[in-house]
Amino acid sequence: MCIFCNISETKVPPVLMENTEEEPSLPTPVKDKIQSVSEVQLPENGTESHPEPEPVSWISEEVSAIYSQVVETEKPEKETKKPTPVFIKKEKAKINYEKFIGENLFGKIGILVLVVGVGLFVKYAIDKDWINETMRTILGFVAGAVLLFVAERLCEKYRTFSSLLAGGAFAVFYLTVAIAFHYYNLFSQTVAFIILVFVTLMMSILAILYDRRELAVISLVGGFIAPFLVSSGEGSYIVLFTYLSVLNLGMFGLSLYKKWAELPVISFVATYLIFLIYVLNSCVFYNMPKIDSVVIAQHLFVFATLFYFIFLLPVLTILKAEGKKPNKCLLPIIVTNNFIYLFFGVLFLNSMNLPFKATGLFTLFIAFVNLVLVIWLRKSKRDYKLLIHTMLGLVLTFVSITIPVQFDGNYITLFWASEMVLLLWLYIKSGIRVYETASLVLIGLTLISYMMDVEHQVTDHSFVTSTIFMNSMFATSLFTGLAVGVYALLIGRYRDSFEKARYLNYTPWNAIMLVVSVVILYYTFMIEFYQHLASVLSYRVMYLFTSFCILALCYGFRKRFPVKEYGLLYVIGIGISVILYMIHTWEDHGNSIGVLPVLLSWVTTVVIIVNLFYVCWLYNINHTITVRFTVYFSVLSTLFWLAIVRLFLSHLGLPDEFNAGLSIALGIAGFVQMSLGMRLHQKVLRIISLFTLGIVLVKLVLVDLWAMPTVGKIVVFIMLGVILLVLSFLYQKLKDVLFKDDNEQIS
Numbered sequence: 001m002c003i004f005c006n007i008s009e010t011k012v013p014p015v016l017m018e019n020t021e022e023e024p025s026l027p028t029p030v031k032d033k034i035q036s037v038s039e040v041q042l043p044e045n046g047t048e049s050h051p052e053p054e055p056v057s058w059i060s061e062e063v064s065a066i067y068s069q070v071v072e073t074e075k076p077e078k079e080t081k082k083p084t085p086v087f088i089k090k091e092k093a094k095i096n097y098e099k100f101i102g103e104n105l106f107g108k109i110g111i112l113v114l115v116v117g118v119g120l121f122v123k124y125a126i127d128k129d130w131i132n133e134t135m136r137t138i139l140g141f142v143a144g145a146v147l148l149f150v151a152e153r154l155c156e157k158y159r160t161f162s163s164l165l166a167g168g169a170f171a172v173f174y175l176t177v178a179i180a181f182h183y184y185n186l187f188s189q190t191v192a193f194i195i196l197v198f199v200t201l202m203m204s205i206l207a208i209l210y211d212r213r214e215l216a217v218i219s220l221v222g223g224f225i226a227p228f229l230v231s232s233g234e235g236s237y238i239v240l241f242t243y244l245s246v247l248n249l250g251m252f253g254l255s256l257y258k259k260w261a262e263l264p265v266i267s268f269v270a271t272y273l274i275f276l277i278y279v280l281n282s283c284v285f286y287n288m289p290k291i292d293s294v295v296i297a298q299h300l301f302v303f304a305t306l307f308y309f310i311f312l313l314p315v316l317t318i319l320k321a322e323g324k325k326p327n328k329c330l331l332p333i334i335v336t337n338n339f340i341y342l343f344f345g346v347l348f349l350n351s352m353n354l355p356f357k358a359t360g361l362f363t364l365f366i367a368f369v370n371l372v373l374v375i376w377l378r379k380s381k382r383d384y385k386l387l388i389h390t391m392l393g394l395v396l397t398f399v400s401i402t403i404p405v406q407f408d409g410n411y412i413t414l415f416w417a418s419e420m421v422l423l424l425w426l427y428i429k430s431g432i433r434v435y436e437t438a439s440l441v442l443i444g445l446t447l448i449s450y451m452m453d454v455e456h457q458v459t460d461h462s463f464v465t466s467t468i469f470m471n472s473m474f475a476t477s478l479f480t481g482l483a484v485g486v487y488a489l490l491i492g493r494y495r496d497s498f499e500k501a502r503y504l505n506y507t508p509w510n511a512i513m514l515v516v517s518v519v520i521l522y523y524t525f526m527i528e529f530y531q532h533l534a535s536v537l538s539y540r541v542m543y544l545f546t547s548f549c550i551l552a553l554c555y556g557f558r559k560r561f562p563v564k565e566y567g568l569l570y571v572i573g574i575g576i577s578v579i580l581y582m583i584h585t586w587e588d589h590g591n592s593i594g595v596l597p598v599l600l601s602w603v604t605t606v607v608i609i610v611n612l613f614y615v616c617w618l619y620n621i622n623h624t625i626t627v628r629f630t631v632y633f634s635v636l637s638t639l640f641w642l643a644i645v646r647l648f649l650s651h652l653g654l655p656d657e658f659n660a661g662l663s664i665a666l667g668i669a670g671f672v673q674m675s676l677g678m679r680l681h682q683k684v685l686r687i688i689s690l691f692t693l694g695i696v697l698v699k700l701v702l703v704d705l706w707a708m709p710t711v712g713k714i715v716v717f718i719m720l721g722v723i724l725l726v727l728s729f730l731y732q733k734l735k736d737v738l739f740k741d742d743n744e745q746i747s
Contacts, residue, residue, distance in 0.1 A: 133180075133183075133186065134186065136179075137176055137179070137180040137186055140172060140173075140175070140176030140179070140180075141173065141176055143172050144169040144170070144172035144173045144176065145169070146169075147165050147166070147168050147169035147172065148165070148166060148169040148170075150162075150165055151163070151165035151166040151169060152166075155210060162210070163210060163212045163214055163215055166203070166206055166210070166215060167214070167215060167218045170199060170202075170203050170218065170219070170222060171218075173199045174196065174199065174222055174225065174226070174229060177192050177195050177196055177199070177229065178192075178229040180192070181229075192229075193226065193227065196222075196226035196229060197223075197226065199222070199226075200219050200222050200223040200226060200247075203215060203218060203219035203222065204216060204219045204250070204254060207219060207254075208254070208257070208258065211258075213258070213260045213262065213263075216254060216258070216260055216263060217262065217263070217266060220247075220251060220263060220266055220267060220270075221266065221270070223247045223250075224244075224247070224267075224270045224271075224274070227240055227243060237278060237296075237299070237300075238299060240274075240278075241275070241303040244271055244274065244275075244307075245303070245306055245307070245310065247267070248267050248271060248307070248310045248311070249310065251263050251264065251267045252264075252310065252313070261330060264311065264330065264333065265330070265333060267311075268311050268333055268336075268337070271307055271311075272307070272340055275303070275304070275307065275344075279300065279344070279347070282296060282300075293351060294351065294352055294353055297348045297349075297351035297352050298348075298352060300344070300348050301344075301345065301348040301349065301352070304341060304344040304345060304348065305341070305345075307341075308337060308338075308340075308341040311333065311337045312334065312337055312369075312373075331387065331390055334387075334390065334391070334394075335390065335394065338366055338370065338394055338398070341366065342362075342363065342366060342398070345359075345362050345366075346359050346362065349362060357406060359406060360402045360406025361406075363398045363399075363402045363406075364398070364399065364402055366394075366398045367394070367395045367397075367398035367399045367402075370391045370392075370394045370395045370398070371395045373391055374388055374391050374392050374395065377391070393441075396441055397441070397444070397445070412449050413446060413449040413450050413453055413476055413480055414476060414479055414480075416442055416445050416446040416449055417446045417450075417479060417480045417483035417484070418483065419442055420439055420442040420443055420446050420483065420487065421483050421486055421487055421490070423435045423438050423439035423442060424436075424439045424487055424490055424491075424504075425490065427439060427497075427504075428490065428494045428497050431497070433502060436501060436502060436503060436504055437502075437503065439504070440503050440504060443487075443513075446480065446483075446484075447516070450476070450477070450480050450520070453473065453476055453477075454477075454523075457473045457527065467532070468528050468529075468531075468532035468533070469528060473527075474524060474528055477520060477521075477523065477524035477527075478521070478524050480520055481517050481520035481521035481524055482517075482521070484513055484516050484517040484520060485513075485514070485517035485518075485521070487513050487517075488509075488510055488513035488514045488517055491504065491506060491509055491510045491513065492506070492510050492560070495510075498510075514557075514560070518549075518553065522546075522549055525545060526542055526545065526546075529541045529542050529545065530542065536594070536597055537596065537597060537600070539584070539587070540584070540597050540600040540601055540604070541600060543580055543581065543584045543600075543601075543604050544600055544603055544604045544607065546576075546577070546580055547577050547580070547581070547604050547607040547608050547611065548607055550573045550574070550576060550577050550611060551607055551610060551611040551614070553573065554570055554573060554611060554614060554615055554618070555614070558618060562622065563615070563618050563619050563622050564622045567619060567629060570615050570618070570619070571615075571629070571632045571633070571636070573611075573615075574608075574611060574612060574615055574633075574636055575632075575636055577608050577611060578608065578636050578639050578640045578643070581604065581605070581608055581640065581643050582639060582640075582642075582643045582646075584601065584604070585601075585643045585644075585646045585647040585650065586646065598651055601647060601651075602647075605644060605647070608640060612633075612636070612637060612640070615633075616633060627684045630682065630684050630685060630688075631684065631688065634673060634685065634688045635688075637669075638666075638669045638673075638692065641665060641668075641669055642662065642665050642666070642669075645658070645661050645662070645664075645665040646658055646661070649661050659703070662699070663696055663699055663700065666692055666693075666695060666696045666699075667693065667696050669692055670689045670690075670692035670693040670696065671689075673685050673686070673688050673689035673692060674686055674689035674690075674693075677689060
């Protein structure tokens with residue numbers, strides 16, 4: 001085999017094979033040499049041996065050089081691959097704290113510091129008698145004007161800062177007018193009020209010119225503060241509420257023009273807050289027999305109606321702005337406005353001494369107003385579905401509550417509770433959506449009517465003279481609670497029917513109605529105990545009933561709310577029992593209260609002990625004991641043990657010995673925790689025990705050593721010493737068993 005054969009057998013690279021259109025031209029000398037080599041005759045018989053030819057180095061070198069040259073010059077361009085799409089996770093826009101602090105926070109702090117500084121300077125000047133009262137007022141206006149001038153000069157480049165300066169300027173104006181009126185008597189009340197109104201108007205104009213809503217907010221707040229800055233305590237409520245009406249109408253125009261939705265919210269809260277404060281301090285609210293109470297009620301009813309329409313129309317007008325979806329934040333304002341008007345309207349109508357009861361007609365009037373708005377919204381071509389549904393619900397609500405508002409009696413609640421369950425049953429059997437919706441509405445109406453009955457029960461003292469469990473309110477509450485419970489049971493029994501429900505889904509309505517039923521039934525019995533039993537017995541019966549209810553709930557709801565998923569609820573239930581028990585033991589006054597109260601206290605103790613063991617057993621058979629549950633259970637058990645010791649000492653007539661009893665009880669609790677931790681190989685119990693004993697040691701050093709009598713010191717120190725020695729011995733004896741699993745898992 002020759003070197004030329006090796007060359008001819010070498011595989012040609014794919015790059016050269018693909019380049020078939022134009023072969024590379026070789027230099028002439030090389031071509032001749034290769035041709036001469038190819039003409040060499042090889043022996044036909046391959047077995048015949050031939051001497052190995054001398055290596056032709058120049059051929060191999062030139063061929064390799066030509067090959068590399070061809071590869072470099074004729075190498076086709078690589079195919080451009082499509083770039084692999086890279087999905088970059090969109091990061092949250094980071095808050096530029098430096099910008100926030102520099103532009104916003106520093107400006108507000110600077111305004112505050114400047115105002116304080118000016119105030120300190122003015123105070124110093126006053127103390128030194130440098131300037132008189134008139135000059136002080138002029139300086140205040142000049143300072144505000146300077147701030148306002150600087151704000152105007154900077155409004156082009158520094159809008160935020162200029163707005164802050166303008167707000168500070170108007171704050172100086174308000175403060176100056178208030179001081180000049182109250183302390184210097186330079187202005188009359190009318191002049192001072194006109195100045196403040198003018199300042200508020202100027203700020204509103206600047207808010208429009210600057211297009212800065214924060215200035216509008218400041219001006220609106222200043223407008224509400226203005227009457228009180230110049231108030232002398234003897235003003236007319238008619239003037240005040242007329243001014244508020246004008247201010248709210250101005251707010252309506254500004255919010256409509258600039259589409260600033262926060263203005264109605266601020267105005268709504270401020271107006272009704274001022275209105276409520278006045279009503280609470282008037283003779284109308286307390287139904288005092290004053291000569292002018294009827295006239296005041298009539299005037300206030302007119303203003304309440306005016307406020308109702310003022311806050312209804314602007315909100316509806318600006319709900320949709322610039323093609324965006326309706327502002328859902330304003331929907332609660334609409335709903336709240338209706339119910340506030342209902343509250344004030346019923347209050348004022350009852351104070352007018354009308355020859356007939358007009359509260360039912362009043363609720364129909366509110367329903368009619370909302371119905372008119374629904375019709376108007378349906379005719380408009382805008383997307384107001386959410387708003388229409390909300391207001392239609394208000395119409396149905398106010399029509400439905402007309403009966404209980406107009407007529408008295410618990411039978412209304414009984415009727416609606418029965419109808420609520422009946423409609424749910426009809427929905428289960430027929431699947432008609434109307435029954436579902438009507439039943440849902442009746443849930444709210446039943447609860448509203450029941451709360452009205454409860455309010456009447458609390459305020460009407462005639463229930464106190466009735467017999468326990470033999471009065472109409474007990475029957476109403478019991479029936480309502482049971483009706484709501486049956487409602488929840490029907491949802492749970494026919495769960496499949498409510499998986500496809502539009503509103504009354506199994507989750508969360510089953511749980512909600514169960515909770516409401518429990519609350520109503522619990523209140524039903526508690527209010528009976530409170531109103532019809534002597535105070536010595538009532539509280540102990542209430543504590544016992546509460547503990548029994550919690551035990552019954554833990555047992556009755558163990559399947560609906562499995563402890564494996566809702567373990568925290570069970571712990572909270574035990575915690576409530578223990579806390580109430582501790583309150584009860586601290587209120588106990590010893591054996592002077594009689595045998596029955598003492599017996600009730602210890603029966604309560606037994607019920608809580610049963611509940612503790614039941615929850616622990618229930619948790620143990622359904623779930624692996626975790627560190628969190630162990631800690632909760634240990635803390636609650638320790639607190640409960642301390643309360644038992646307190647109760648025991650109180651009944652023995654030794655409540656003052658609780659200081660020593662506390663140390664002994666904590667020592668015993670720590671010993672029991674350590675013993676259980678060693679026996680059950682629970683490291684967390686041993687840690688809790690060490691913590692408990694540490695509390696005892698700290699208490700001994702800081703409290704007992706100085707405050708406890710000698711006998712108490714001896715008993716506590718000896719008992720604690722024995723406990724610590726026993727625990728130390730057990731640690732030494734059981735160290736191989738306790739610490740062989742140092743890597744035990746704490747879940």
